[in-house]
Amino acid sequence: MDMNTELRNTCIDTLKHKGPGNACIQCGFRSSIFTKLSDEQFDKLALNKTFANAQKGEIIAKQYSEIKGFIFLRVGLAKLTRLNNDGREQIIGIATPKDFVGLLSIFSSKTYQYNIIAIENSEFCIVDYNLVLELVSTNGDFARTLLEKISQVADLMMETRLELERRQIRGRVAYIICYFANEIYKTTRFDLPVSRREIAELIDMRVENVVRILSEFRRDNIIRIEGTTIEILDQEKLRWIKMHG
Amino acid sequence: MDMNTELRNTCIDTLKHKGPGNACIQCGFRSSIFTKLSDEQFDKLALNKTFANAQKGEIIAKQYSEIKGFIFLRVGLAKLTRLNNDGREQIIGIATPKDFVGLLSIFSSKTYQYNIIAIENSEFCIVDYNLVLELVSTNGDFARTLLEKISQVADLMMETRLELERRQIRGRVAYIICYFANEIYKTTRFDLPVSRREIAELIDMRVENVVRILSEFRRDNIIRIEGTTIEILDQEKLRWIKMHG
DNA sequence: CATGTGCATTGTTATATATCAGAATTGATT
DNA sequence: AATCAATTCTGATATATAACAATGCACATG
Incomplete structure (x- = not known):
């Protein structure tokens, strides 16, 4: 499979095609947390995102490395892990397609709190961090959506840990x-x-x-x-x- | 101790006194997540908050009851708990003064996900939920502060659970x-x-x-x-x- | 082909934790 | 003072989980 074929259906490759039915819409990118953006805002965002993929086992983001942006898992599956003091690797959770991975700690730290590692061949988009911050500042509805999303993710993760624990x-x-x-x-x-x-x-x-x-x-x-x-x-x-x- | 003395230093009692040095500032209410509010916004908020206290053992908020607002623990100590299917009570964490308790799930659900129960005699303020939402929409910097705070709380709670687990x-x-x-x-x-x-x-x-x-x-x-x-x-x-x- | 390496598997044993039972202590109430 | 209920504490025992050891298997590598 040549490079062109491989990229044909990625987010970044379809930026030119706007409106309903383009691949970005289909992949759920907008419907996840960007529903409240104006078309202009969404376009700007889309222009500033980069597409990448990771083979099974590949590290998408490393614990304690600097946060580059919001990672949107398009296709595949990834695990969130962290290394304990005693050297054991602990898996915090699994990220599924359409998840923004690492959303939780993205506003609390300059560095990722967890490893993000592909456990299936995956495709993901990275959205510029500062741009999102700018959108938070200028679009109140978007800010609220983001708060809701983070809240949901946090609840779900806690719920899972608590349920497992007992x-x-x-x-x-x-x-x-x-x-x-x-x-x-x-x-x-x-x-x-x-x-x-x-x-x-x-x-x-x-x-x-x-x-x-x-x-x-x-x-x-x-x-x-x-x-x-x-x-x-x-x-x-x-x-x-x-x-x- | 008569009623007047008891209330003299509460948030709600000092609403009239604005500017640095008043009791609301001292109790950390503003410095927690409201740093980025304008004076007008802060005043409006202060007017819409209610003060309350809880004896040791008293329930401040009940799991699955409707969320009335943001609960700011002013004095005392509270535990966050939830009831398991098997009837066992699980304690999720401890809230300390200046914490906004239940911040985590406040945007993800109409109801509290946890019980909030005083484990020391406590004083707390409740801030109107819709007003905060309005502020999120109109003040981008505030929205960002709130995102950071929620992110921090989530990280800390997860960290604690994961550390305990292992x-x-x-x-x-x-x-x-x-x-x-x-x-x-x-x-x-x-x-x-x-x-x-x-x-x-x-x-x-x-x-x-x-x-x-x-x-x-x-x-x-x-x-x-x-x-x-x-x-x-x-x-x-x-x-x-x-x-x- | 031989060899090594990682993963899955099974049995055995050691250790950690839960359960059960009961005594001692405390605090509240009468 | 007497009683009751809740909490703290201790010991004996049962159970659950971890640790250890060994084997087979798949797959890569020389």
């Missing part, structure tokens, strides 16, 4: 399987984008136990595992374990 | 003692405002174990316990446990 490992594994099935892939059969180790880092347990519980679920005919594919067989039972396990 | 009980207890000593009371000797049960709810472990670990710390001459008073005797050792325990 569960034991069976409940956690069930929770995370449901999370992938319901929130991310919206199907009962999907390819796990993360290794067992990463699941462990995400739900704060050991690799061996993740493996063990998954095997247990398989033995009990709750899930089917084929390579990296997982299929939920007994939604009822899985749900029960998620709630009471 | 520790075992000794480390958690040490962490929470240090938290009260360093962040809240800024002294090595203080009255614990929370019961053992509440500590357990805060750091996600069982009451018996909190008690046990505290006794252990006392036996090892790391802390001294006298009634509700705790004094840190061996800062070094406590710090070590906090990091590696």
Whole structure:
């Protein structure tokens, strides 16, 4: 695949085509937090954004590196991680398409508080930081939308952490399987984008136990595992374990 | 103490006195997130806020009740809690004076996501929600300050949860003692405002174990316990446990 | 082909935490 | 003073999780 083909459908490549139906609209860029921008403001924003992509495993942003701008995940999947003092990597959450990744701490620090790492081949846009700030200052409705969005993200992240915390490992594994099935892939059969180790880092347990519980679920005919594919067989039972396990 | 004396120093009672040196300035109300307001805007805000106080144990705001406004904790201490499905109460964090409590989810929902409960006798002001929204729309600098503040609060809360999660009980207890000593009371000797049960709810472990670990710390001459008073005797050792325990 | 490396897996053992039961203490109320 | 309820505390035991050890497998590399 040559360079031209690869870029044909990216945000930056379609800047010339304005109005409904262009690729930027389709990719949800505007509908996410930029709904309240005027056409002029949106165009200016679009002109100042850059497109990039990341291979699975590639680092999109590094913890403690300077914040360059707002990162909009267009296609793919990314994990937010941080390195602990004890050298263990902790996964804070998963970013899905149309998310502004790292939105949370973007106004509190000059540097990223987390690593953003692609766990699937991903495409993303970076929006100039100062331009957004300018828009906050000049467009009150936009500011409000942004506040709402950040608030939502914060709530969701806290909720997830708190829900995970109070569960034991069976409940956690069930929770995370449901999370992938319901929130991310919206199907009962999907390819796990993360290794067992990463699941462990995400739900704060050991690799061996993740493996063990998954095997247990398989033995009990709750899930089917084929390579990296997982299929939920007994939604009822899985749900029960998620709630009471 | 009669009513007049009691109210003399409250925010609402000093509305008439403008300019530097009045009680509202002193209580940090303006310096928190309202630095960028014009005098007119600030006055309008001050006129639309109500003062209240809560006895230890009293509920300031109830989970899932409608959000009335921004709650500014003037004096005292409050805990943020939520009720789990399994009936256990989980403490999300502690709010200290000059905090806007419940700032996090205030833009994402019509209802409070957490209980706000006084754990010391407290005084607080409530600022009208719609007025703040109006200010967001009309004052870009204010909007930006608010974004920064929310971002900071979110970061701090996540950080705390993540730090607690990865520790075992000794480390958690040490962490929470240090938290009260360093962040809240800024002294090595203080009255614990929370019961053992509440500590357990805060750091996600069982009451018996909190008690046990505290006794252990006392036996090892790391802390001294006298009634509700705790004094840190061996800062070094406590710090070590906090990091590696 | 041989070798190495990382990941997934399983069993065994050690450790950490929860649970249960009961005693001691405190504070509030009568 | 007596009672009650809630909290703190301690010990014994059960359970959950981590740690350790070893194997197989897939895949890359020389």
